[in-house]
Amino acid sequence: MAGAKFLKFDTQTLHAGQRPDPATGARAVPIHLTSSYVFENVDQAAALFNLERPGHIYSRISNPTVAVLEERLATLEGGVGAVCTASGQAALTLAIMTLMGTGGHIVASASIYGGSRNLLAYTLPRFGITTTFVNPRDLDGIRAAIRPETRLVFGEVLGNPGLEVLDVPSVAAIAHDAGIPLLIDSTFTTPYLCRPFDHGADLVMHSCTKWLGGHGTAIGGVVVDGGRFDWEASGKFPTLTEPYAGYHGIDFAEEYGPAAFVMRARAEGLRDFGACMSPMNAFQILQGVETLPLRMRGHIHNTRKIVGFLEEELYSEKGAVAWVSYPELADHPDHALAARLLPHGAGSIISFGIRGGGGGDGGREAGRRFIEALTLFSHLANVGDAKSLVIHPASTTHAQLDAEALAAAGVGEDMIRLSIGLEDCGDLVDDLKQALRAATRG
Amino acid sequence: MPLTDLTDLTVRGVPVFVHTGGRPLDPARPAVVLIHGAGMDHGVWSLQSRYLAHHGRSVLAVDLPGHGRSGGEPLGSIAEIADWVVALLDAVGLERAALAGHSMGALAALDAAARHGGRVEAIALLGVAERMPVHPDLLAAARAGDPSAIDLVIGWGHGPRGHGGASGGGCPVPGLALIPAARRLMAAVRPGVLGVDLAACDGYGQAADAAGAVGCPALLVLGAQDRMTPAKAGRALASRIASSQVVVVPQAGHMLMSEAPDAVLDALAAFLSLRRD
Numbered sequence: 053m054a055g056a057k058f059l060k061f062d063t064q065t066l067h068a069g070q071r072p073d074p075a076t077g078a079r080a081v082p083i084h085l086t087s088s089y090v091f092e093n094v095d096q097a098a099a100l101f102n103l104e105r106p107g108h109i110y111s112r113i114s115n116p117t118v119a120v121l122e123e124r125l126a127t128l129e130g131g132v133g134a135v136c137t138a139s140g141q142a143a144l145t146l147a148i149m150t151l152m153g154t155g156g157h158i159v160a161s162a163s164i165y166g167g168s169r170n171l172l173a174y175t176l177p178r179f180g181i182t183t184t185f186v187n188p189r190d191l192d193g194i195r196a197a198i199r200p201e202t203r204l205v206f207g208e209v210l211g212n213p214g215l216e217v218l219d220v221p222s223v224a225a226i227a228h229d230a231g232i233p234l235l236i237d238s239t240f241t242t243p244y245l246c247r248p249f250d251h252g253a254d255l256v257m258h259s260c261t262k263w264l265g266g267h268g269t270a271i272g273g274v275v276v277d278g279g280r281f282d283w284e285a286s287g288k289f290p291t292l293t294e295p296y297a298g299y300h301g302i303d304f305a306e307e308y309g310p311a312a313f314v315m316r317a318r319a320e321g322l323r324d325f326g327a328c329m330s331p332m333n334a335f336q337i338l339q340g341v342e343t344l345p346l347r348m349r350g351h352i353h354n355t356r357k358i359v360g361f362l363e364e365e366l367y368s369e370k371g372a373v374a375w376v377s378y379p380e381l382a383d384h385p386d387h388a389l390a391a392r393l394l395p396h397g398a399g400s401i402i403s404f405g406i407r408g409g410g411g412g413d414g415g416r417e418a419g420r421r422f423i424e425a426l427t428l429f430s431h432l433a434n435v436g437d438a439k440s441l442v443i444h445p446a447s448t449t450h451a452q453l454d455a456e457a458l459a460a461a462g463v464g465e466d467m468i469r470l471s472i473g474l475e476d477c478g479d480l481v482d483d484l485k486q487a488l489r490a491a492t493r494g
Numbered sequence: 495m496p497l498t499d500l501t502d503l504t505v506r507g508v509p510v511f512v513h514t515g516g517r518p519l520d521p522a523r524p525a526v527v528l529i530h531g532a533g534m535d536h537g538v539w540s541l542q543s544r545y546l547a548h549h550g551r552s553v554l555a556v557d558l559p560g561h562g563r564s565g566g567e568p569l570g571s572i573a574e575i576a577d578w579v580v581a582l583l584d585a586v587g588l589e590r591a592a593l594a595g596h597s598m599g600a601l602a603a604l605d606a607a608a609r610h611g612g613r614v615e616a617i618a619l620l621g622v623a624e625r626m627p628v629h630p631d632l633l634a635a636a637r638a639g640d641p642s643a644i645d646l647v648i649g650w651g652h653g654p655r656g657h658g659g660a661s662g663g664g665c666p667v668p669g670l671a672l673i674p675a676a677r678r679l680m681a682a683v684r685p686g687v688l689g690v691d692l693a694a695c696d697g698y699g700q701a702a703d704a705a706g707a708v709g710c711p712a713l714l715v716l717g718a719q720d721r722m723t724p725a726k727a728g729r730a731l732a733s734r735i736a737s738s739q740v741v742v743v744p745q746a747g748h749m750l751m752s753e754a755p756d757a758v759l760d761a762l763a764a765f766l767s768l769r770r771d
Contacts, residue, residue, distance in 0.1 A: 053629045053631040053632065053646075055642065055645070055646070056642070056645035056646045056648070056649030056650070057649055058645075058649060058657065058673065059657060059658055059659060063659075064658070067658045067659055067663055068658050068663060068671070069658070069663055069664060069665070069671070070658075070663050070664060071654075071658075071662050071663045071664050095770045098770060099545055099548070099770075102544070102548060103544060104544045104545035104548055105541070105545060105755065105756060105759065106541060106666045106667040106668065106755055106756075107666075107668075107756075108668060114668035114669065115668075116668075118668075119664075119665075119668040119669055120664070122668065122669035123663075123664070123665050123669060123670065123671050126669070126670070126671040126674060127658075127671045127673075127674065130674055131671065131674055132670060132671060132674050132675040132678050133667075133669045133670035133671060133675065134669055134671075135669055136669075278678075279674065279675065279678035280678060280681070282682075284563075300516060300517075301516065301517075302516055302544075303516075306513055307513070307516065307540055307543075307544065308537065308540050309535070309537035309540070309678075309679055309682070310537070310675060310678035310679055310682065311540075311670055311675055314669060314670070318668075318669060
C-alpha cells in the first residue's frame, strides 16, 4: 500500500496552522488586533474558562494570529504544540517557571547567550532557582552536575558565540537517565538546519527575533513541546502531574497526555506571568517563516563563502586573520558532530580573531578598529538578520561575565562575531577585506 | 452504590485507569463511558471529557487493557472489548451507562448495546462503519511495531484540518499541532498493541447484525472527509439501527474529537441532553 503522505517542510513553512480566513477569504494571515473575543453564550464562556472547550478568551492567553505562528513552528519542529512569547528570554523564563519552583536546579551549558546566562546566574537565584554551568563538550561534567533537585538540562545546538556544537543525543540520554528533560535553545539553527526533537530533546525554544523572523523587525520567542517526555514516570514535576487549584484541580498530564507541558505553559504561564507575543509581531515573524528555507539556504551559501575568505586570510603570509571558528571547518573540535547533526549547514555565525592586534590588550583595540571600519556590516546586538551584522562579544553581549566565565564561555578578548546576511557575497568580502586592512594598519 | 473513587479500580483483577473529566464520579448522575480507538488511550477524549463532566454526566474515559495507564494485555476482539466494558460497569457498580466510542471503540459500543441491551442507555458512535477492513501491509507493520504503521494511521486518519494546505490547517486548540500530537499519543502505546487492535477491527464482521439488534437510541458522528470510515459507510450502518440520528461534520476526517471538538461536543450535548451544572 502507498506510504503515509504529509506535506514537506518547505510547504509547511507556508501553510501549517492556517487556512484562508473563513469570514473574508483572506489568504494572508489576518492580524487580529483584539484584546478579547465575544462569547456565544454563558455556557460557552464558562466552558472556555474551565478548559472544557478550546478557543480564545483574551489575547494574553491566546490570539488567532499568534496561534497560526505557534502551530506553524510546532509543526516545523515536529512538536505537539507551542507557546509564543514576548521575546526569546520570555520563552526561556516560561519554560523554567512551568517546570519548577523554589529549590529547583538547572544544569546549563556554559556557552550560551549572555542574556540567558544573566537570567540563570544572577536573576533566578533570587527566586530560589540555581544553575550549574558546565562546558558543553564535557559530557561527564554534565552528568556529574545533575543533583536530586535538578529539573532541567539546558543548552544551545550552537553555542553563542563560541560555536560549540552540543551533542544533543548524548546530553538527552544523560538527562533522561536522571528523569529530567532537555531544553534546547535552537535559535542559531532553526528547524531548517536541525530539529532537536529528532535527536532526543524534549523542549525547544527560539528567539523568533533572529532567523525565524529574519528581518530584524519584531521581538518574539517560542517554546515548543516535543510531547515525548513522560512526566508521570519521572515523578519530579508536580506542576504537570498533580492537581492544580488554578483550574479546579486539573491534572495536566492526565488530561492532555503528550501536550501536558504546553497546555500548562499557556494556561498558567501566559495567564499569570503574561509575557505574550503581540499579534503584530506574530504577523511579522510569520512573514519571515514563509521564506525560512530560501533564506537559510542563502545564509549558508554566503557563510561558507565568507569562511573560505577568512581561511585564505588565515593561511596567507600577510593575512590579517589569527583564527577562524566555524563548525564545518576540519579543525573545529566539533567538526564530526556538526556533520552529523547539521548536514545542511552549521548556521550563519562565524567567529574569528584578528592577527597582530598588538598593544597587549588581547586584540581588543584591533577589533575596535575592524568594527568601526566596516561599512556594510552593521554593528549591533542581534543575529539572524537578512543584513550582515558584527559585534565584539567580550565588551557587549557577554560583558557581564568575569574573566573566568568569559574563558569558560569561550569568549576571547579578540573575538569578533559575524552574522552573515543575504547581501551579494562579493560585497561582503570587499567590506571585510578593507576593514581587516584598516584594523592591522595600526 | 457506585464507586466514587476509582484510584485502585480493577476489572477482572487487572488494574484499570479511568479519567473522570476533572471531577469525581457522582452516583446521582447518569454515566457515560468513553471508549478510545486502536492504539490510543483516554487522551483522545481530552476535548470532550471535561465538558461532559461539568454538564451533568459522570465520565469514565477508560484506558482499555494494555493501553495508557491500564494494566493487562490488549483484548483480541471487538466482542471481548464490549464484554470488558460491561465488566467495567460491574466493577464500578453502575447498572447502566451511555457508551461513546471512536472507531474501534465505536464498534465495541455497538456490540455492547446489541448484546447487553439492558446495561446501555444510549450509544454515540464516532468515526464508524459497517466494516473496518485493515490493509494487510498496515496490519503487518502494526504487528511488527514498525513506526510506519502509526504514520499510516494518522496520515489516513486526518482530514484537511490536520494536514493543512490551501484549504485546511488550523488546530481548534490554540497552539497545538494535530498530526504531531496524534503521533506522540500513538507512539506512547506499548509495542504490538496497535497490531492487536487493528486485527480486532479487521476481524469484526457482525456490525450489520449488531446494528439490527440495538434497542437504545444511537447517534453517529461521521467525518465528511473521513478516508478510513467514510461517511457513506457510517450512514449505511445507521440505517440498520431502529432509532438513530446522524451528524456529518464538514471538513473533518476520522480523528473527529481533535479535528472538530466543538462539533462533536455539540452533537453529544444535544443527544445526551446535557446541561451545565
